[in-house]
Amino acid sequence: MNALIPVQPIRYRQFVSIIAAQFVVFFPHVFHLPVLFSVLAFITLMGLWLMARRRKIFHSQPPKFYQYIIVTAGLAIILVTYRTLIGVDAGVAFLALCLLGKLLELKQRRDSYIALTLSLFVVASLFLFEQSIFNAAMALLAILAIFYALLQQNINPDLLYHHSAQLKTNIPEAINPSAGLWKPLLRLFLQAIPLLVVLFIFFPRIPPLWSVPISQSQGKTGMSDQMSPGNIASLSQSTELAFRVLDKQNNLARHLPPRSELYWRGLVLSKFDGVTWTQLKDYRADNPVWTGMQYQPEWFKQTFAGKLNTGFEYQVLLEPTQQQWLFALDVPFSRTRDVALTREYNLKSSREVYRQFSYDALQVKNLKRDTELPDWLKQVNLQLPANSNPRTRQLAQQVFNQVGRNPERYADYWLNWIRQQNFVYTLEPPVLSGQRIDQFLFESRRGFCEHYSSSYTFLMRAAGIPARVVVGYQGGQFSPDQQSWEVRQLDAHAWVEIWLAGRGWVRVDPTAAVAPERVEKGMNNFMQEDQQVFGNNVFGQLRSSQFRLLGQARVWADYASYVWQRDVVGFDQSQQQGLLQRLFGIKSMYVQVAWMVGSFITLLAIIVGIMWWRRRKVWHPLDAPLQRLSKKLTKENLARGESEGVVNWLQRLAAYPAYQKPAQELIQLYQQARYAPAGDEPAQAKVIQQMKKLVSSWPNRKE
Template structure:
């Protein structure tokens, strides 16, 4: 398969466009692949001839279909996603006009803008790696445009065959450029003042949501728990609590329709305490603390496209954009669209909602009018045995689950009809959502206010030894019931049937219990996959965390602390002054090294052209000191030496910038022969 310089331009555009596939519509990716592949020489030369007329037609089709798709998807060309999609469509349309070196440079420069646009969506480690690879590929493609093998291709240089060219020279040059750019980039990163943005950009509200959803049905959390993707990372300022205490509350689900639990749509539950606002009565009188000494910790959460956050009970947000809801969960002021860090305080409480409002009691007693008759009868009879004591009744239900051959599994059988009845009295195989749903139903059926809480439980110690990694496999659901004098109390029926899940965590349980993934060959394969990718993913996630903490999270406060700690700098004026001084020092070192390098003043390929310059001195065509060799030969060409100047320029360019095509010695010999035979045309 032979490649020309245009093929390299097209293939590089794949590296530019493909990283955008995660946040842009699939149809745009299909248009991009079509527009690029159809112009590759080894495609259209074998299948069909791509004439100039056909190129214009395809260009119009790509642009108009792309514009139509943008308006159908986003209803505008403004905004982050729509604007990026429009820029990519413009790039794809321009690809059909690439015929000369100048066209290639325009397209490749536009590709740099499209590549940089990735940072508008995400500043993570993997995004940075993709941007660096795409940028270096663009630089490589730019260098390959200088290859010309004969004078007839000096205009249509984009068609030059490069399949036999060694890439060492181009890669060496790119490495040299990057080695100079990286130190300058680091200096700017450390010293340049952090300036707040003039405006903010919101991502598309319809982006796919990841992780925990805002409802719970049988099987939802079991499916989520088979993923080892990172949900968030917690760092404590002090000892890490025991695993059994790590209940990361996310959402409270109070409405049940017989199949699905969802948040209660009561406007009074939407009340949220933000930052330093005056404390509302429900918070001032609803919580009694055991101690006023909080545990401080921070959480770095992965993008979810949802506003709710995760915290240990009882939480107080240190950041003004983290709010506490009436159900004592925390949420952000906007959807979490990128990796975000927030700080929290955890207080030990004695009671929460000791005086339950009547409206909230009614909300947390709601059940469908009909359905699950066997469970309702069971609850009524067992509550009688407990003499109407809610705490004793909850203990009876827990013991019944513990001793009635229930099984904790990621692969429960499907349920239909009266799902609570079928689970409690027939299948008795389920995951945490089955147990919490059934337990909460039994509590409400006995007249005890109860609700389901979904979030995560436990965590695994990170590679740094002091942070906790909470993964999707740690997703969990449990119950909270209201008891007189104690308020809301957590009850986790899963602990009755799988105590290791709570005490040691989901990771330890699954790593030692293959049957959790199901029976047979499929279950074994899922288990082996979990074991194989577990440690590798942990290292990758830890690297992402360090990047988020030390690079993306290097805000103005951390910058000021860093510069004061190591250099004693406080004012921004001094920071800028030191930055320019270091810049000057680096540039001085580069200049000094260049001047000290022992190399001839002229490149061997320049010698024939120097001789030619002396020969043309009488005609006033000698090369000026400020002129490059190719620029000077262009002036000579316009002075009446078109054929000879083009030919010697072609040989010089090929030998100078693509030394692998011809030997340097042969090129010098051919150039000297042209100089000796030089005459006016």
């Protein structure tokens, strides 16, 4: 290795290009590395850059003491954060620490090559976390910066700097070649694009021999498994995509139900402690039915018997939630492997969703669920904390007796009461304490969907009507291409299910009684039209303006991400085979590989031919002896640069005492012949002979 790469110091511009590339390499990792580690990396890079500014030739390293401190601190941060060096998160952090350590050792050109090569591995590790379009763009930018730094390392330093100890005369510095490095760099990347396309289309998609454990340390915004005042309100101020819906028959506009019926069921919350609603932790409430399972519980047979062949079939692309529950339209069913239907009619995955998850779903309409409610389930959905909200309990009993103890009339009464009592739908409700439902119904009357669903469920249970809270999403909107339906976190919603004899579980949405536009138009349109939902103060107005400005940008950004995931990341073996069969009629993998190799060789031959043609140069007769001299001086690292002028080059040679006289003679001969009157070929031929003789007798430089 040492014999191949000359021992040369790293020049200032070369070192700065390396450090600049590292800033680009480390930036996207800030979202995955520990905060303290990112701070340590930033301080290290800034320290190296500031130290390099003090000299034009970077020939020294930071003191060993500082190197040990930085590496030890980085290792301690990794061990404290992950308690291991094994795994995706810890492994990537350790790889980044190795890169930092190598940067601290930079002294010779050989070190720069090793550091930049290691940087490429750090860039590649970015895709272990997320294969998003943002990561792809940042990786491309980092690779460009790394290759720019590599080109800098290969510039002849004698074209950039003239060390005062070597030069005896003042010679103007050549034009800085680094200023024109972007052009060959971009040309190199453009030449690689055809090869990239060939490999992307033809290279066989072979299943991996092993799997990489998915990172589980990153928090995600999403639905919680409990509900208390403020949870969904804070979630509904986020425009982050929750999931995307695709029609199995590619006619979503025709098959999608009306917006007011788009209730994307997620979780059932049955337990209430006076403040928070939570899931029932009982195996009887789970009792899932998995796809392909031979045994089917009695409740499943009674509900779905003979009805799973009709309904709206669609596909859901769920964003990472780090939870098992899935979302689907009432009443849901799924034939996707590892997806189950629970006793409470929710879909769940066999494992937590740590990356985008695709599953099929079926909406079965007009179903009656639990027309005969088991006693244990009835008791669960009648449970209320003792001595909680006495005013609500008392009024509930009075109204129930007033309507003749009729559950349906009782449920309708409270919906009408909410409409008539000046309730306000807002994301900024007042803080409640103590008997919260009493305070909400009789004092504040300002709240979000969790306030209305919680209070309505309490009112039903207080009258002896089984009821429960359902959380999920409501509504959504079409994507920009009208081919998919986008549901965002701002569409998070809570509603109520009450049990009625002979009808089973019936959906009731008390929020629609106070804010029907929320259900009919969707949360996105409702928030754009009604500023009051953000509050009436100055901060509410600012949030409303921000929502309008950023909402559309987020829609297009998510759509671009969806197209990237669908057409690039999701280009799997089946899609590849379908494309190759449509375009070229290829069905065999052997033919596919042959096409790939043939296309690769053809493109490579074309690129090499173009490069040869563009580099082809018609030399002037005067240049022949100069070419011989340049080749002769290559071993001394004094060859003529590709873009260096003849006179500038000869002046550079004249700076050395041994070459001063012959170089000056060559300059005179060259200028005499180059600028001689046209048509004087004999005189020019004579000068060429003199130049050849001078080159043949060129002296050896004496050190």
